[in-house]
Amino acid sequence: MAANYDAEPILKVEHMKQYFKMSSKFTVKAVDDVSFEIYPGETYGLVGESGSGKTTIGRGIIRLYDPTDGKITFNGIDISGKLTKEARTELRTKMQMIFQDPMASLNPRKKIGDIIGEGLDIHHNYASKEERKQHIDNILAKVGLAKEHYDRYPYQFSGGQRQRVGIARALIMNPDLIIADECISELDVSIQAQEVNLMKDIQAETGSAYLFIAHDLSMVKYISDRIGVLHLGRMLETGTTDEIFTNPIHPYTRSLLSAIPSPNPRTEKSRTAVAYDYATSGIDYDKGTLTHISGTHYVHGTEEEIAKWQAENN
Amino acid sequence: MADKILNIKNLDLTFKTNAGMVHAIRGVNIDLERGETVAVVGESGSGKSVVMKTVMGILAGNAIINSGEIEYTYYNEFNELATVDILKKDTKWIRKNINGKHIAMVFQDPMTSLDPTMTIGKQLMEGMKMHMNMSDADANKRAIELLTEVGITNPEKRMKQYPHQLSGGMRQRVVIAIAISCNPELLICDEPTTALDVTIQAKILELIKKLQKERGISVIYITHDLGVVAKVADYVNVMYAGKIVEVGNIEEIFYDPKHPYTWGLLSAMPDLDTDDARLYTIPGSPPNLLHEVKGDAFAPRNQYALKIDKLAEPPMFKVSETHYAATWLLDPRAPKVEMPEELRKRIDRMLKEANADGSEL
Numbered sequence: 164m165a166a167n168y169d170a171e172p173i174l175k176v177e178h179m180k181q182y183f184k185m186s187s188k189f190t191v192k193a194v195d196d197v198s199f200e201i202y203p204g205e206t207y208g209l210v211g212e213s214g215s216g217k218t219t220i221g222r223g224i225i226r227l228y229d230p231t232d233g234k235i236t237f238n239g240i241d242i243s244g245k246l247t248k249e250a251r252t253e254l255r256t257k258m259q260m261i262f263q264d265p266m267a268s269l270n271p272r273k274k275i276g277d278i279i280g281e282g283l284d285i286h287h288n289y290a291s292k293e294e295r296k297q298h299i300d301n302i303l304a305k306v307g308l309a310k311e312h313y314d315r316y317p318y319q320f321s322g323g324q325r326q327r328v329g330i331a332r333a334l335i336m337n338p339d340l341i342i343a344d345e346c347i348s349e350l351d352v353s354i355q356a357q358e359v360n361l362m363k364d365i366q367a368e369t370g371s372a373y374l375f376i377a378h379d380l381s382m383v384k385y386i387s388d389r390i391g392v393l394h395l396g397r398m399l400e401t402g403t404t405d406e407i408f409t410n411p412i413h414p415y416t417r418s419l420l421s422a423i424p425s426p427n428p429r430t431e432k433s434r435t436a437v438a439y440d441y442a443t444s445g446i447d448y449d450k451g452t453l454t455h456i457s458g459t460h461y462v463h464g465t466e467e468e469i470a471k472w473q474a475e476n477n
Numbered sequence: 478m479a480d481k482i483l484n485i486k487n488l489d490l491t492f493k494t495n496a497g498m499v500h501a502i503r504g505v506n507i508d509l510e511r512g513e514t515v516a517v518v519g520e521s522g523s524g525k526s527v528v529m530k531t532v533m534g535i536l537a538g539n540a541i542i543n544s545g546e547i548e549y550t551y552y553n554e555f556n557e558l559a560t561v562d563i564l565k566k567d568t569k570w571i572r573k574n575i576n577g578k579h580i581a582m583v584f585q586d587p588m589t590s591l592d593p594t595m596t597i598g599k600q601l602m603e604g605m606k607m608h609m610n611m612s613d614a615d616a617n618k619r620a621i622e623l624l625t626e627v628g629i630t631n632p633e634k635r636m637k638q639y640p641h642q643l644s645g646g647m648r649q650r651v652v653i654a655i656a657i658s659c660n661p662e663l664l665i666c667d668e669p670t671t672a673l674d675v676t677i678q679a680k681i682l683e684l685i686k687k688l689q690k691e692r693g694i695s696v697i698y699i700t701h702d703l704g705v706v707a708k709v710a711d712y713v714n715v716m717y718a719g720k721i722v723e724v725g726n727i728e729e730i731f732y733d734p735k736h737p738y739t740w741g742l743l744s745a746m747p748d749l750d751t752d753d754a755r756l757y758t759i760p761g762s763p764p765n766l767l768h769e770v771k772g773d774a775f776a777p778r779n780q781y782a783l784k785i786d787k788l789a790e791p792p793m794f795k796v797s798e799t800h801y802a803a804t805w806l807l808d809p810r811a812p813k814v815e816m817p818e819e820l821r822k823r824i825d826r827m828l829k830e831a832n833a834d835g836s837e838l
Contacts, residue, residue: 212674213645321762322521351520351701353745356756363755378674381747385756422675424704426746428727429831431707436679 166205166372166388171239173339173372174201174224179233181216181223181396193219194230195396198453201340206366206373208387208404210380210419216396217376221342224374225260238339256286259333263345265325269317275328276313279303282336298335305368306331307361323354327361334365342374347382359386381423384408389459392416395441397448402460412462412472414446415439481550482663482695483509488528488545492537500766501527503719505545509695511662516698516706518742519716522763525699528716529665533582534563534571551579551662578608581656585668587648591640597624597651598636601658608659623654627684646677650684657688664689667699682708703746707731712799715739718764718774724793725800732824735794735802737779740816748823757819773805781806781814 181194194216201207209217223230226242235243237258240250259282262268269278280299282288289295300310306327317325326346333341343362347355359382366373377383383390384404391401392415400413411417418439425431441448451464462469490502501524509515517525530536532547547563563571584590592600601623602616611619617636624632627650640648649669656664666685670678686709689696698709706713706727713730715723715738723736734740744757761778764770773779776786785791785805794807806814815821 212676323762352703353520353701353742353759356745356747356758360755360758380675385747418676422679424675424679424702424708425827426703426707426731426743427827427831428707428710428731430827431704434708435683436676438680439676 167203168205170203172200172236173203173205173238174374175234175236176200176220176224177234177236179220179223179235180231181219181228182231193396194223195448197233197393197396197398199391199398199401201372201374203339203372204366204370205389206375206387208383208390209374209376209393210378210383210390211393212378212419214395215393217378217393218344219396220393221260221344221374221376225258225342226254252286256282256336257339258342259336259338259340260342260344261326261329261333261346263348265322265329265349266317269325269328271317273316274313275308275315275317275320276303278317278328279331279335282332286336288336302331302335305334305365322350323357326350326358330358330361330365334369337369338371340372340374342376344376345378348377348379355382362386379423380419392419395448397463398453398461399448399463400461401453402456403458406456406458406460410456410460410476412456412460412469412476413464414444414472415441417476480511481508481548482511483507483532483550483697484546484548485528485532486546486548488531488547489543490527490531490536490545491541491543493539493541494767497767500769501719502531503766503770505716505719505721507714507721509663509697511695512689512693513711514689514696514698514709515712515714516700516710517714517716518700518703518706520701520763523716524719525716526667529582529667529697529699532563532665533576533580534566534568535576549575549580549663551575577604577661578659579661580663580665581659581661582665582667583649583652583656583669586672587645587652588640588672590652591648593640596637596639597643601636601651601655604655604658619658620654623658624651626657626688627651627654628680629654645673646681649673649677649681653681653684653688657692657694660692661694663695663697665697665699668701669698670705671700671702678705685709703731703742715742718770719766720774720803722775722804723800723802725796725802729797729800732828733796733800734816734820735796735800735807736775736804737781737806738775739802740820741778744817744820744823773803783811 177198179194179197183191183193185191197220211217222228224235230243233243238253240253242250242254276299279302280295283295303310303312308327347358350358363386375383375386387404389403390407392399394415400416411420418437421437451468453461453463454469455461485505485507488502488505492499492501505528519525542564548560549563550558550560553559598620601620605611605616605619620636621632624635629635629647629650670681700706710727712726714721717738723739734743741759745759747756759778764774772788773786773791776782783805791803791805793801793803795801805811
């Protein structure tokens with residue numbers, strides 16, 4: 164199923180802020196005024212270096228953190244601030260997360276089947292034991308694992324298989340939105356390809372939307388419909404995958420794109436990545452605003468800055 | 478002058494585990510000449526790290542070396558060329574004479590390879606004081622120079638800091654500074670950038686390249702990322718299930734690969750220039766080396782597998798002076814099989830791109 168842009172967005176993040184107070188004098192602004200929307204069936208890629216706030220956004224949305232400010236609407240229900248009982252149930256069932264480290268996120272003392280079925284147990288989503296088992300077997304098959312894996316423990320699996328368990332656990336609740344936080348970063352390149360294909364197949368089948376968080380732009384390109392580039396807690400550039408890759412405007416986006424290694428030794432040997440250093444770039448994120456370029460393409464900066472960058476690119 | 482620094486000959490190694498004997502390395506040959514860069518590429522579990530740990534003499538206690546030689550050639554204290562077989566020496570001797578001094582290693586995760594309870598300065602000076610008998614003052618001075626060399630600003634302040642106070646990229650720079658502190662001739666980098674962001678990765682690779690050029694050291698990269706290989710390596714060894722399946726110089730491996738496994742690895746790289754909806758994947762997973770492999774270890778995952786692949790292990794077939802591949806497809810009696818159409822197109826496009834770039838220069 165392709166993304167449905169005519170429908171209401173499934174997730175709407177407006178002016179989200181997440182501050183962490185370190186001491187009476189010092190506050191870390193991990194996420195500062197970030198807004199974006201995700202439509203049903205769409206994959207939104209969130210990229211940026213470590214410390215850019217991408218994981219914090221994901222965790223803030225699913226309420227592992229309590230965002231400092233901003234409004235988050237999911238399926239038409241406000242899930243920011245104090246959660247009502249109804250909002251909590253909606254959030255805990257219809258939004259799921261896949262974590263980065265598949266070893267650390269699976270309980271080593273639980274069987275795979277029970278790990279996957281935990282969500283069902285908590286929300287009492289089955290009438291009989293047989294139904295529960297049936298449901299888990301179906302999900303196992305869907306992510307390319309076998310029924311026999313039900314009784315095994317996480318340590319008996321390879322990294323790629325463990326990540327599939329993570330995907331299965333998210334899928335069992337039949338979610339509308341899955342937040343995938345660097346879920347392929349720790350895998351080998353060839354296994355990454357398998358997982359990305361699997362996630363795409365599942366999306367085609369179930370129509371769930373993804374918030375795909377990663378620092379590797381080459382994989383993000385494959386899976387995302389739209390991309391948001393984050394740096395120091397700000398959304399610097401957002402647009403469709405095409406817009407970002409063919410017409411990157413912000414110098415930070417260009418530096419990210421130039422850092423992707425390509426398997427072409429003749430060009431790669433002589434190429435150096437474009438460096439971007441906020442401290443010496445002369446750009447002040449506080450001054451800029453998110454400015455519309457074309458279509459769905461927005462860039463963060465002042466008018467002069469954007470004009471200058473566009474001139475540099477051409 | 479062709480000057481070999483490291484020559485691994487027919488290394489064969491087994492791990493004794495509770496589950497049984499794991500035949501992890503099944504006859505590996507790697508050559509490295511002075512000043513060159515060699516990459517060892519393969520999936521996790523292919524044994525690439527194990528080979529390098531053997532070179533450093535830091536194998537786990539349950540490893541049994543069945544056969545092989547690791548010849549390391551270096552300039553000894555009298556400035557004469559000396560060759561030792563590392564496998565015949567005990568750990569103590571290797572520790573004292575080789576590790577750090579002649580061969581240094583950079584590990585994957587800079588947080589686990591640095592001691593969290595020691596300051597950066599102390600860790601940097603440790604090796605120099607041990608191997609070079611430097612005084613505290615000299616070592617301190619040299620440490621500050623090294624930190625500057627690897628691109629760390631404000632080195633005096635960093636010397637007194639602890640690893641947790643530094644960012645990931647900075648930590649890896651410190652690890653590299655420690656590795657080059659005793660002027661090694663060979664640097665082994667085990668997935669040096671896997672734990673880092675792409676932007677930092679590019680910077681670290683450029684740093685290692687710069688150091689290599691300035692100091693004329695040889696470098697071995699262990700990685701699963703072919704993008705990294707394309708950037709740094711002169712020669713490539715493709716490893717699968719404890720064996721080198723294809724070896725060649727960088728152009729041969731990237732533009733004229735012969736082994737179906739190399740085809741798969743190259744095809745699985747995400748390509749920014751195509752709009753394919755699906756990524757290519759190599760079906761299945763690597764074999765469990767707990768069970769003895771019969772025939773070609775890659776055969777079950779190889780769509781081009783021949784009948785003989787299930788019966789006998791292919792020898793290394795010669796493609797050119799530098800290019801060898803272990804696949805029966807290269808046997809003169811085998812049916813002619815070309816690389817997949819997709820990959821062919823991609824290589825043509827890369828060559829075109831490279832030529833276009835060349836004309837601009």
